[in-house]
Amino acid sequence: MSRASVRDRSRAFALVAPLVLFLALFFVWPLWTMVTASVVDDAVTKVLPRTAVAMADWDGSDLPPPAVHGALAEDLRTAQDQQALGEAVRRLNSAVSGFRTLLTRTVTAAREAPDPAALDFAAVDPRWNEPRFWRAIKEAVPPYTDRNLLAALDLRRDAGGSIVAEEPGAAANRIIMLRTFVIAGSVTLACAAIGLPYAMLAAAAGGVMRALLLLAVLVPLWTSLLVRTAAWFILLQQEGLINRTLGSLGIIDAPLPLIFNRLGVIIAMTHVLLPFMVLPIYSVLIAVPRNLMPAAASLGAGPIRAFWRVLLPLAMPGLMSGCLLVFMVAIGYYITPALVGGANDQMISSVIAFYALGTANWGMAGALGLILLAVTLLLYLVYGRLSRSPQLPGA
Amino acid sequence: MRSVRTFALVGCLSAVVGAWGIIGAEARDLTVVSWGGNYQDAQRKIYFEPFAKQSGKPLLDESWDGGIGVIAAKVKAGVPNWDVVQVESEELALGCADGFYEQLDWDKLGGKDKFLPAAVSDCGVGAIVWSTALSYDADKLKEAPASWADFWDVQKFPGKRGLRRGPKYALEFALMADGVAPADVYKELATPTGVDRAFKKLDALKPHIVWWESGAQPLQLLASGEVVMTSAYNGRISGINKAEGKNFKVVWPGSIYAIDSWVILKDSPNKDAAMDFIAFASAPENQVKLPEYIAYGLPNKEAAGAVPANLQADLPTAPDNLAEAVPLDADFWVDNIEELNKRFNAWLAQ
Numbered sequence: 001m002s003r004a005s006v007r008d009r010s011r012a013f014a015l016v017a018p019l020v021l022f023l024a025l026f027f028v029w030p031l032w033t034m035v036t037a038s039v040v041d042d043a044v045t046k047v048l049p050r051t052a053v054a055m056a057d058w059d060g061s062d063l064p065p066p067a068v069h070g071a072l073a074e075d076l077r078t079a080q081d082q083q084a085l086g087e088a089v090r091r092l093n094s095a096v097s098g099f100r101t102l103l104t105r106t107v108t109a110a111r112e113a114p115d116p117a118a119l120d121f122a123a124v125d126p127r128w129n130e131p132r133f134w135r136a137i138k139e140a141v142p143p144y145t146d147r148n149l150l151a152a153l154d155l156r157r158d159a160g161g162s163i164v165a166e167e168p169g170a171a172a173n174r175i176i177m178l179r180t181f182v183i184a185g186s187v188t189l190a191c192a193a194i195g196l197p198y199a200m201l202a203a204a205a206g207g208v209m210r211a212l213l214l215l216a217v218l219v220p221l222w223t224s225l226l227v228r229t230a231a232w233f234i235l236l237q238q239e240g241l242i243n244r245t246l247g248s249l250g251i252i253d254a255p256l257p258l259i260f261n262r263l264g265v266i267i268a269m270t271h272v273l274l275p276f277m278v279l280p281i282y283s284v285l286i287a288v289p290r291n292l293m294p295a296a297a298s299l300g301a302g303p304i305r306a307f308w309r310v311l312l313p314l315a316m317p318g319l320m321s322g323c324l325l326v327f328m329v330a331i332g333y334y335i336t337p338a339l340v341g342g343a344n345d346q347m348i349s350s351v352i353a354f355y356a357l358g359t360a361n362w363g364m365a366g367a368l369g370l371i372l373l374a375v376t377l378l379l380y381l382v383y384g385r386l387s388r389s390p391q392l393p394g395a
Numbered sequence: 396m397r398s399v400r401t402f403a404l405v406g407c408l409s410a411v412v413g414a415w416g417i418i419g420a421e422a423r424d425l426t427v428v429s430w431g432g433n434y435q436d437a438q439r440k441i442y443f444e445p446f447a448k449q450s451g452k453p454l455l456d457e458s459w460d461g462g463i464g465v466i467a468a469k470v471k472a473g474v475p476n477w478d479v480v481q482v483e484s485e486e487l488a489l490g491c492a493d494g495f496y497e498q499l500d501w502d503k504l505g506g507k508d509k510f511l512p513a514a515v516s517d518c519g520v521g522a523i524v525w526s527t528a529l530s531y532d533a534d535k536l537k538e539a540p541a542s543w544a545d546f547w548d549v550q551k552f553p554g555k556r557g558l559r560r561g562p563k564y565a566l567e568f569a570l571m572a573d574g575v576a577p578a579d580v581y582k583e584l585a586t587p588t589g590v591d592r593a594f595k596k597l598d599a600l601k602p603h604i605v606w607w608e609s610g611a612q613p614l615q616l617l618a619s620g621e622v623v624m625t626s627a628y629n630g631r632i633s634g635i636n637k638a639e640g641k642n643f644k645v646v647w648p649g650s651i652y653a654i655d656s657w658v659i660l661k662d663s664p665n666k667d668a669a670m671d672f673i674a675f676a677s678a679p680e681n682q683v684k685l686p687e688y689i690a691y692g693l694p695n696k697e698a699a700g701a702v703p704a705n706l707q708a709d710l711p712t713a714p715d716n717l718a719e720a721v722p723l724d725a726d727f728w729v730d731n732i733e734e735l736n737k738r739f740n741a742w743l744a745q
Contacts, residue, residue: 086489097731170737346740
């Protein structure tokens, strides 16, 4: 390779370097953190190294031998890093509820005991008489785990180590995940049904009319999400504008249930996401020569046939990218469903937010995010296959 | 040659980034974080602005919606961008155990015996005592509901009910509606049969419940007539009565009260100013002004005693209101929130 071409290459690389850096920093790195958070499980062994070693010989069936007791007391007594201890406690409490208060009590006892090796655990807290608490520590010894990923799919490992489904009524991540895709899909369809004619209208109109139509789509985009959602609340509620108008016109006798159900969620989300559908279709349609439709008519095609054979295929790229945008944004929603939805309209993001913000269980949040990402990628692949196959005539 | 240039570039970049970090860490003003809404408006008037004037340095205030994950993320980032935060009792217990907060200087606060015992800990000092209680619109309901059993009685009080989405509070209220005495609620909830009993009681009311998420929603639900009764935060109820002339009432028996505390995030760059601010907001002469704006109880005993009698009756700390109220068991929820939230979600989806 000549010096000049090396220089060119390095210059080209320097030009894309900001992009690569940006992608690595804001895309690859967080994603990698999420993946590792969901499978790495070293919080407990970091704080309880002696216990981990002592537990290797214990089969986990009954209570562990005294050597394990002594090791645990020594580990707890010498644990210096309070935040690391907190991580370990959080991990154990997530496996068996009650570890939080149990370990807090035991740490105090271990630090105050004159002879930690002889600490009587059952006297500190009777829960130490239950093997399940000891077993939870043993299960947290291996450095990697699939429990978060399994739990995200409502699965778990039984005592024998084989994967079993959670009892019905104990977990609902699968249902909520499915519901997320159903809601996102319905919103996408609703946006397409409204967005396509709207974009056609905007592209066909001229001057002030077009500016007004586009402004009407864009203004909601500039308004806070909460304000828009609250506005829908006022419109849709039982004594709201819509129900009152319909009632005073004599169209309905009793108020329609428009809010705190799926319908309310889809109406509000469709409104919020409509710009993401209208703008891509509009940008495609605006480039379509205006004489195509008259040309189709002159060749004998009626309006519907001309739309179906000429305009729709040309608008397809815009429609497709609009659908993709709306769907992708919609699966991440949770404020709108939380405010206008009912008991069965919560989306998976609200569960992720509960773990990430509410309990700082980032392993579980990462696992749910990862499953969501995997399913979305799968859908994207299917979509790519579907949207590629029909070749446009002449395209 | 090129390597020299690259080296210089990297050097410049890191210098810029480093300078950014230092400026960011040194120049940030004291940042106080609370719960927003009309509560924070009141705090701004009686704590934030007077303190800024007194200390001669600006004070930034932000709001948040709680969650130990938020605190954990801030502290683990190294230098947190918040200094003083008002936290709920679970976040106080969790964060204190996990080393997310600085130890308080109780000498600056005037000693631990100046405060309610429940408002005192190594990492935090109580800011308010607040309640979650049954509320209704007295202008719309002719007969007043008196208990959670009435809340569950859809024959006597037809219409929808509002409850906060999530197991916390809903399970306690369900048990009280099922006849468990307020004092025994957490004892019952600590057993698996007690949890089953609570969910079974919730089953009966499920079709009539509208679940709310943010504290402003129950007021809206009551005002619009969407629900006839709802659980709500007591300060918001008296606030809307004052601001909009509503006649919303709070049913004190069976209400659950808790203490919110001021904490300082670990390794805060404004540690001393933060401690001074907490001392200012805990001083009786400043704290006593709060009930005028919002009906929350005061953890400083001297301040609590100095509240005018006409405001006293609306506070969760008034003896009559405390008589049959339940203190929130933060330990129970710290232990069980994950498991019960999972079950609650599954129950909702059924």
